[in-house]
Amino acid sequence: MEIIAEKKKAILESTLKLIKENGFHGTPMSLVAKKAGVAAGTIYHYFDSKDTLIMELFEYTQFRLQQAMLKNLREDMDFKEGFFLRWTSRYHFFIQNPDVLFFIEQFVNSPYFPRCPQERNERIQNEIKQFIGIGKEQGVFRDLDQNLMSIMVHSSIITAAKIQIDGKLVLGENEISQLAQMMWDSIRKQ
Amino acid sequence: MEIIAEKKKAILESTLKLIKENGFHGTPMSLVAKKAGVAAGTIYHYFDSKDTLIMELFEYTQFRLQQAMLKNLREDMDFKEGFFLRWTSRYHFFIQNPDVLFFIEQFVNSPYFPRCPQERNERIQNEIKQFIGIGKEQGVFRDLDQNLMSIMVHSSIITAAKIQIDGKLVLGENEISQLAQMMWDSIRKQ
Amino acid sequence: MEIIAEKKKAILESTLKLIKENGFHGTPMSLVAKKAGVAAGTIYHYFDSKDTLIMELFEYTQFRLQQAMLKNLREDMDFKEGFFLRWTSRYHFFIQNPDVLFFIEQFVNSPYFPRCPQERNERIQNEIKQFIGIGKEQGVFRDLDQNLMSIMVHSSIITAAKIQIDGKLVLGENEISQLAQMMWDSIRKQ
Amino acid sequence: MEIIAEKKKAILESTLKLIKENGFHGTPMSLVAKKAGVAAGTIYHYFDSKDTLIMELFEYTQFRLQQAMLKNLREDMDFKEGFFLRWTSRYHFFIQNPDVLFFIEQFVNSPYFPRCPQERNERIQNEIKQFIGIGKEQGVFRDLDQNLMSIMVHSSIITAAKIQIDGKLVLGENEISQLAQMMWDSIRKQ
DNA sequence: TATGAATGAGGTTTCATTCAT
DNA sequence: CATGAATGAAACCTCATTCAT
Known part of the structure; x- marks a missing residue:
C-alpha cells in the first residue's frame, strides 16, 4: 500500500470511527467530511464513490x-x-x-x-x-x-x-x- | 408469538429474502411491498416503521x-x-x-x-x-x-x-x- | 399516446417553458417541481430520470x-x-x-x-x-x-x-x- | 483575432471536440483540461469562466x-x-x-x-x-x-x-x- | 505562467412515510 | 383493512472555480 496522503488517511480514520458509532447506513458522506475536517467534494478526490471508500x-x-x-x-x-x-x-x-x-x-x-x-x-x-x-x-x-x-x-x-x-x-x-x-x-x- | 396474519408473514419473508440479496441498505420498503404483493402503505398497518419491521x-x-x-x-x-x-x-x-x-x-x-x-x-x-x-x-x-x-x-x-x-x-x-x-x-x- | 395524468402534464408543460427560458442546463428538477406545483419526488413517479423526462x-x-x-x-x-x-x-x-x-x-x-x-x-x-x-x-x-x-x-x-x-x-x-x-x-x- | 497561444488553441480545439461528443452539459472543465493536456487552473489564465470559453x-x-x-x-x-x-x-x-x-x-x-x-x-x-x-x-x-x-x-x-x-x-x-x-x-x- | 488539490454550492435522485380514497 | 400517489428531507455526487506552490 502506497504512502497515504494526510487527508486520505483522515478520511479513512473518520469513516472507521463513524461506522462503529452509526453503521454504514448512518454514516453519510457529509458527516465523514465534517469529522475528517475536509470539504465533501474532497472525499471524491481520493475515492470514486462511497462504495469505493468502504x-x-x-x-x-x-x-x-x-x-x-x-x-x-x-x-x-x-x-x-x-x-x-x-x-x-x-x-x-x-x-x-x-x-x-x-x-x-x-x-x-x-x-x-x-x-x-x-x-x-x-x-x-x-x-x-x-x-x-x-x-x-x-x-x-x-x-x-x-x-x-x-x-x-x-x-x-x-x-x-x-x-x-x-x-x-x-x-x-x-x-x-x-x-x-x-x-x-x-x-x-x- | 401470536399467530401471524397472512400478509404480515409475507412481508417478513420478503424482507428476509431481500436483505440476503441486497443487504439492509439495498432493501427499500417499496421493494418489500412489491415482493410481498402488497401496497407500500399496507406494511405500515403491521409495522410502525422500517426499524420496527427489522x-x-x-x-x-x-x-x-x-x-x-x-x-x-x-x-x-x-x-x-x-x-x-x-x-x-x-x-x-x-x-x-x-x-x-x-x-x-x-x-x-x-x-x-x-x-x-x-x-x-x-x-x-x-x-x-x-x-x-x-x-x-x-x-x-x-x-x-x-x-x-x-x-x-x-x-x-x-x-x-x-x-x-x-x-x-x-x-x-x-x-x-x-x-x-x-x-x-x-x-x-x- | 395514453391519456396523460394531470400532474404528468403539468410537469411536461413546466419543463417546456423553463427550457425555453433557461435551456437544458439551466433547468434543475427543483425548478420544474416548483413551477409544476408538485414535490420534487413526484417527478420521479412519472419519469425515471431527467433524461427520460426530456x-x-x-x-x-x-x-x-x-x-x-x-x-x-x-x-x-x-x-x-x-x-x-x-x-x-x-x-x-x-x-x-x-x-x-x-x-x-x-x-x-x-x-x-x-x-x-x-x-x-x-x-x-x-x-x-x-x-x-x-x-x-x-x-x-x-x-x-x-x-x-x-x-x-x-x-x-x-x-x-x-x-x-x-x-x-x-x-x-x-x-x-x-x-x-x-x-x-x-x-x-x- | 490575435495570434493564439499554443495552449489556448489546444483548449479551444479540445472543447470543440468534446462538445461534439458529449454536448455542453457533458463537457466539464476537468475533461477539457485533460484532453488539452493542461491543468484545470490553466484554462482560467486564458478564459475568465466556462461561459467565456464557450x-x-x-x-x-x-x-x-x-x-x-x-x-x-x-x-x-x-x-x-x-x-x-x-x-x-x-x-x-x-x-x-x-x-x-x-x-x-x-x-x-x-x-x-x-x-x-x-x-x-x-x-x-x-x-x-x-x-x-x-x-x-x-x-x-x-x-x-x-x-x-x-x-x-x-x-x-x-x-x-x-x-x-x-x-x-x-x-x-x-x-x-x-x-x-x-x-x-x-x-x-x- | 502553470499546477492540481481543495472547495462547497447546488444538482439529481432515493426512499421512509403519510393520507385521501 | 388496503391502496399507491404524493411528499420532502436528505442522501450521493459533480464540477466551476480558487489559490498556495
Whole structure:
C-alpha cells in the first residue's frame, strides 16, 4: 500500500470511527467530511464513490492488522507458544482497535464483501493458515482442511473480542489463556 | 408469538429474502411491498416503521430457529450424543435457511442489535447454555463461564455454516462431524 | 399516446417553458417541481430520470405538433394550395408555440437526439414526405430523394419561425407567402 | 483575432471536440483540461469562466469558417457560378469540420447565443448577404428582404450538411448540385 | 505562467412515510 | 383493512472555480 496522503488517511480514520458509532447506513458522506475536517467534494478526490471508500477502508484495516501482527512474531519459540502468541496478539489488537473489529464484522456480513477479490480477503488469514499447515505436517494438528481450521480459529478470536468489547462478560488474563487453550485443544490431534 | 396474519408473514419473508440479496441498505420498503404483493402503505398497518419491521424480523427468525431446534431434541441420549445433535441440527438449520443466517449476521453486527432487550437476544442461546451448565456440574466440561463457552460453540456453528453457504469449502459428513468433535474437544475437561 | 395524468402534464408543460427560458442546463428538477406545483419526488413517479423526462417531452411535443396539423388538412384543394397550407400551418404552429420550437431545436442538436428511436423522430416528417412523394410521382416535383426534399422544406419553416420569434425581422403575410413560394419554387420541376 | 497561444488553441480545439461528443452539459472543465493536456487552473489564465470559453469558442469557429471561405472566392465568375461556389464551399467546410457544425448548432440554440453582440453573430452571414444584395439590385433575385433570403440559404446549407454527417442520407456530387440549384431557384426571380 | 488539490454550492435522485380514497 | 400517489428531507455526487506552490 502506497504512502497515504494526510487527508486520505483522515478520511479513512473518520469513516472507521463513524461506522462503529452509526453503521454504514448512518454514516453519510457529509458527516465523514465534517469529522475528517475536509470539504465533501474532497472525499471524491481520493475515492470514486462511497462504495469505493468502504472497499478501500477494508483494505486499510487489513493492512493495519497485518502491520500489528508482524511486530509480535518471533521465531525462537516452540509450537504451542507460537499458537498462543498468535491467538492472544490478534485478540489484543481487536481489543485495542474496537472500531476496526466492528467495521470488519459489518463489512464481511454485507453485500460489499463478496465483491472483493478473494486473494485480498484472505491475505490476513494466510499467516495463520501457513502456521497451521506446518503443524499438520508435523502431526501436531488434526487431519482436516487447514483453511477450515484457520477460519475456525480466526472466528474464535473475533467472537471473544466482541464479547469483551460489548461488555457482556469481562475476560481477564485467565479467561483469555483458557480460550486460547480451548482452541488449541480443538485443533490438536487428540 | 401470536399467530401471524397472512400478509404480515409475507412481508417478513420478503424482507428476509431481500436483505440476503441486497443487504439492509439495498432493501427499500417499496421493494418489500412489491415482493410481498402488497401496497407500500399496507406494511405500515403491521409495522410502525422500517426499524420496527427489522426488529420484529429478528424476533421472527429467532422464533423459527427455536421451533426448528425443538423438533430435534430427545432426552434419551448420552451427553456427548446430545452435544453432537445440538451442534449438527443447528448447523443444518442454517444450511437450509441461508437467508436467516445472513440476516442474523447482518443484524447482530448492526446498530440495531444493541437496542434489543438483552433477554430476548439470548433466548436461543439459553438452551445450549443450560446444556453446557449441566455438563459443567457433572465435571464433563471445563471450569469456565458457561455463557462464554456457549457463545464460542454458537459462533463455531455460524462460522461453519457461512463457509459452506459461501461455497468457499465443501463440507461433507466427515468434515461436519470433525468440526463438532473439535468443539467438543475444546470445551470438555482435558 | 395514453391519456396523460394531470400532474404528468403539468410537469411536461413546466419543463417546456423553463427550457425555453433557461435551456437544458439551466433547468434543475427543483425548478420544474416548483413551477409544476408538485414535490420534487413526484417527478420521479412519472419519469425515471431527467433524461427520460426530456426524451418524453420530445415525444409530447411531436404529439402536440401532429395534433395541430391534423386539424388543418383538407382533401379538396389542388396540389399547390396543399403545399402552401402545410407550410403556413406548420409555420403558424411554431409562432404560436415558441416554447415547442425552442425546445425541439435544442433537443435535435443535443446528444439526446441520436439516442431516440429513428422511426419516432420522423413520424412528424412523414406527412410532408408522403405529400412530396405524391408530387414526385405526378411529375410536379424534382427528381430528388423525397426525404431530402421534405427535410429541406421542414428546415425552411423552422428557420422562418425562428427569425420571426427572435424579432430579427418582422414577417408579415406577404413575406410568409413569398417564403412558401420560395420553397415551392425550390422543389418543383422547373 | 490575435495570434493564439499554443495552449489556448489546444483548449479551444479540445472543447470543440468534446462538445461534439458529449454536448455542453457533458463537457466539464476537468475533461477539457485533460484532453488539452493542461491543468484545470490553466484554462482560467486564458478564459475568465466556462461561459467565456464557450463564447470565445464561438468567435473562434466563426473565424475559422471565414478563413476557409476567403480561399474560395474569385471575382472572375458569373453570378450563378458565384452562388454555387458559395453554397458548395460552405457545405464542404461543414462536412470537413463536423465538430464546428455541431458546436455552432448547439450554440445558436442555447441561451448563450442571445447574449452575443449581434454584429459579430452576423459577420459570417454578411458576405452572402451582400452577394444577394447585389443580385437583387441587378434584378436577378426576388424582391424580398436580403437578410431573410441569406438566412434561408444559410439554413439550407446547414441542413444539408447535417443530413450528410448524421449519415441519414448519402449525398453525392449530383445531390449537392441539385440542392444548390434548389436554393438558386428559390431566390431567383421566376 | 502553470499546477492540481481543495472547495462547497447546488444538482439529481432515493426512499421512509403519510393520507385521501 | 388496503391502496399507491404524493411528499420532502436528505442522501450521493459533480464540477466551476480558487489559490498556495
